[in-house]
Amino acid sequence: MALLEGKVAIITGSGRGIGKAIATLFAKEGASVVINDLDSEPAEETAKEIRKMGVKAVACAGSVTDKEFPERLMNTTIKELGKLDILVNNAGYTWDSVIQKMTDEQWYAMVDIHATAPFRIIRAATPYMREAAKEELKEGKRIHRKIVNITSVASVYGNAGQVNYSAAKAALVGITKTMAKEWGAFNINVNVVAYGVIDTRLTGEKELVSKIKVGDKEVDVGIPKASRDFMKSMIPLKRTGTPEEAAGPVLFLASPLSDYITGELLICSGGLVL
């Protein structure tokens, strides 16, 4: 049997990059998926591609940072797919500067997307995860549900130029560990995966990709080629990772293979320590 047969999963920020690879892998393993992205076109396109695999996929475009969004995300999931088993808080981006040049806007943008949005989405999932489990427990059933949060090695080791991002991603580690304690009694496993350098538009060569549009903002992304080459030489596996390789540990933490693991941080970085 496929690892996620009959499960329903939400993956935020899954129109491209790592989120798309996670959604595609989940679908291959039998899950129905909700595809969220700020940009509606890649969200719809990903959902379409997944439906072609013979699996249910629903797009729910919108910004995870909008206050009303978590409720809409839950309503769409329940209306279209009937329940919620797995939640992956993946949506995110970087907006780097050294501290003396960093604005309050940059600071709060990272806190909003990497800490406040996952907090609100998990809170909005309460009826479908915690309360649903309560009913099952009364009937003597133990059904595991899973939350996987996505962070960065910057949250563990720090990274120059990312005081906003590393702090917000560290907050997500705190959210993970607290929720593992609050919801453990309801068989909800809450874990977090920290990536090193995975090949997506966020980490491309700066000489090739230097700006992306995030809503109405144009933000600087990418790593200069020289720094990228240096980083590669520091990675014990001597290469950056693919989105598909990034998706593997998330599948593990979303599947029954990890039913006795909760509150853990799993580093997926080819061995890189910053």
Ligand SMILES: NC(=O)c1ccc[n+]([C@@H]2O[C@H](COP(=O)([O-])OP(=O)(O)OC[C@H]3O[C@@H](n4cnc5c(N)ncnc54)[C@H](O)[C@@H]3O)[C@@H](O)[C@H]2O)c1
């Ligand atoms: N690529 C890496 O090396 C790396 C390393 C560490 C952590 N991460 C984390 O992995 C996650 C995925 O990043 P990626 O590398 O796949 O980047 P990506 O840019 O390829 O994909 C991220 C997706 O999130 C979406 N998104 C951004 N803001 C959003 C919002 N407000 N609401 C909904 N969707 C939004 C984007 O539109 C995009 O499609 C992020 O949380 C990122 O911080 C990535």
